[in-house]
Structures are given as structure tokens and as C-alpha cells.
Amino acid sequence: MAKKIFDSIDSGTLEGLAKILADTEKGLTGTELSKFIPEAGLTDIDPLNSKWKRLYNSFADYQNRNQNSNNILKFINLSLKPSRFIGQNDKFETIRAELNKRLSFIGLQLNQNGVFNLVAVATTITEAEQRVNRFKSKLENRNIHSKIYDYCNSELITENYFHSVFEAVKSIAEEIRQKTNLTLDRAELIDKALSVTNPLIKINSLQTETEQSEQKGFSNLIKGVFGMFRNTTAHAPKVVWAINEDEALDIMTTISLIHKKLNKKSH
Template identity: 80%
Template sequence: MAKKTFAPIDSGTLEGLAKILGHTDHGLTGTELSKFIPEGGLIDLDASNTKWKRLYNSFADFQNRTNTSNHILRFINISIRPTRFIGQNEKFEFIRGELNKQLSFIGLQLNESGIFNPVEISKTISEAEIRVNRFKSKLTYRNIHPKIYEYCNSELIAENYFHSVFEAVKSIAEEIRKKTDLTLDGSELIDKAFSVNTPLLKINSLETETEKSEQKGFSNLIKGVFGMFRNTTAHAPKVVWTVSEDEALDIMTTISLIHKKLDKSVN
């Protein structure tokens, strides 16, 4: 069977791929480039250049000579093979996600096994972003509070629902401590911060019985979230306590509501 020939990649996408793979912080090292460029069937034209430019020049040279992108894709396969990232799943998923944003513009996606799958070509940046990370895009659609992204962005990128929930719930206690200067945790923190008689934080004026009930209800809501989600994820292994995408979305929406209430609370 004849080997499939892949069309050349446009220069903008090619540059984007090179910048991801040659990124100073999360990309390949210079030593790795020296190993994988020839292994991928490319020519290392300028080993003294910056990493991404070194890669881009190798990519562009191959396309100019062959009018195909086969060995560029082979380079990605070799350098981002999953077995190289054992114990570094978060890094692997981050790089894979960033690469897939670029690859979606040429109708390809690198799956978690390190194999290219055909996908519908993205026409816009937002379309590429949404396709790569469905979970994060669904949170954005729900207008989730930005604190959630601040505390668990890497988990969201990897679509790790279990640890996303754990980190998001922990963000509630941390924000309460910041607003009150308390060093407590769990129920003690909540009782002290949202006491009806001597509150450190108030979500309303506490002048009527209805407002006092709302304060108590909010306090109990946070305790319930801690008990059901934070304590469970802290003590139960992921294989025992599973979190589906739909469940994670609902939990995150509840946590977002709590953060929005905290924003409006007064000392």
C-alpha cells in the first residue's frame, strides 16, 4: 500500500507548531532537538539558532524540498510520544492541547496515544480552542468565576475532572482566609467567618430573619460542598470516586456561585 502523502503546512501554522515544540519552558530541550530532528528525517540546518527558529527552518526546508509535511508530522509523533512523558501527564496534555490548536487548522488532531486523527478543519481561533478543550469551553459558556481558572487551570487543560473539582473546592477556603485573615479550615473557618451574631463576612445586611437565614444557608452550602467534594476527593482514590464531565460541570457551577457570593460579601 502506498504511503499517504500529507500536503505542506502553511507558514503560520508551521511557525506556531515550531514555537510550541521549541518553547523555553515547556518545549523540547536543545539536546532533544539534536536527537529527534535527524530521527524524524529532517535536516538540522542551524543548531546554534534559538530552538523554535531552529525547528522552523528544519520544517520549512523539508517542505521546500519535498512539497509534503510527512516528516514534520513524524517529528511530532516521535518527540511527543506518550512513553516519553510517564510521570509527566500534565505536561504531555498541555503540549498536546497546544499542538492540537494549531493542527486543527490543517484537519488533524494528536490523540492521547500520540496518533494523528483526521478532524474537521477549524476556521477560527475560538473554534480551535473549543475543539481542543470541550470541558473548559463549557465552563466558559456557563460564565464560571475566574477564580476557578486561577486555582486549577492545569487540571482543566488536561480535562482532569477529579483533580479539577478538588482544586476548585480548595479555592473557596483559601479565598475566605484571604478576606478574613483567619488561619482555620473546614467547618471552623466557615462558622467563624459567617457567624450570624459576630460575622467576619456578611452576604447581606443581616437585619431581617430572612437575611439571617440566607447567611446560615450560605454557610451550610459551603460546608456541604466541603463535605461532599473536598473531603471525598482528598481521601478517596480517583479509581474509586469517579467524576463525570456532567457532574464536574455542575460542581464547578456551584463553586462559581459561591465565589460570586464571596465577591459581594462585606467585612
């Protein structure tokens, strides 16, 4: 069978691939570039340049001489072998996800086995990000409640952790208002809806002291989420109140638990 020849990759996509692969924090080291560039059949024409420019120039040199991208894709295969990332799965998935956003524009996707699959060519940034979303994938692995996606889907698509949390926290109040027909907000809403003596929403039968304590604790949990995250995100600029991916995942998991409780035994 004749070897498949892959078309040359446009310079913008090629630059993006090089920047991801040779990223200062999560990408390949200089030593790894020295190993994989020749192994992939590329020429290390600019070894003293910064890592990503060194790799980009190697890619561009190959394409200019051969008018295809075969050995560039071979470089990705070699450097992203899953066996190289034992104990570093998060690093592997982060690099793979970012590469796939760019590769989608040339109709390729690197799968979990480190092998390329043909896919429909993406034509817009939104389409590329929708296909490859590391944050949303991690949420799905945690079985996050579907209500969260209803309220912050666009933020999840762009992996905007700050606004994802803000919108997800707002979804709690909106869900309670829909279930109770109340028009209140924040602590006043929670106290009215989850009252022990005259509740509009019950998460259990409230027949025992333990069940009443659970209702009170649930009420306080929601108030705590509002106080720590909703009020903070509403008033702090994004550059001041930064949220990383791990924190956002933990917050979303807590919000998901609240939604599951609200939907399980609400009245």
C-alpha cells in the same frame, strides 16, 4: 497500501508548531532536537540558532524539498510519544493541547495515544480554541457544576483564568438572588439569604446545633470567597493580581461546591 501524503503546512502554522515544540520552559531541549530531527528524516540545517528557529528552519527545509509535511508530522509523533512523559502527564497534555489548536487549522488532531486523527478544518481562532481547551477539560474532570459554564464560558474558551474566576464568583451572588428574589449584594445578601433564624435558603434542616453551625460555616465560606476573590478581581488590574492554572482550578472547585450546596437543599 500507498503511504498517505500530507499537504505542506502554511508558514504561520508551521512557526506556531515549532514555537510550541521548542518552547524554552516546557518544550524539547536542544539535545532532544538533535535526537529527533534526524530520526524523523529531517535535516538540522541551523543547529546554532535558537531552538524554535532551528526547528522551524528544519521543517521549512523539508517542505521546500519535498512539498509535503509527512516527516514534520513524524517528528511530532516521535517527540510526543506518551511513553516519554511518564510522570509528566500535565506537561504532555499542555503541549498536546497547544499543538492541537494549530493542527486544527490543517484538519488534524493529536490524540492521547500520540496518534493523529483527521478532523474538520477549523476556520477561526474561536473555533480552534473551543475544540481544544485544556483548562475546561480539567474542570470537567473535576465534575464542576454546570452553572459555572453558564456564567463564564467565553473566558474558559480563551483560558483567561483571571476573568474566569471573576465571572464564576459573581455567579454565586446571582444564583442566590434568583433563588430568593433579593436584590442585595455581598455580605448583606448572604446574611439575609442564609440566616439561621429566618433563612431563605437552607442547606439542611437546621434542627440541631451541628446543622446550624454548618449553615453558618457555609455562609462564612461564601463571604470568604467574595472577600478573597470577587473584591480582589474587581479592583486589581490583571497584571497585578495574577492567577495561574492550578489556583484557578482550586478556586473553581470551591465555587462548584458552593453551587452544589445551593442546589441540593435550597428552599
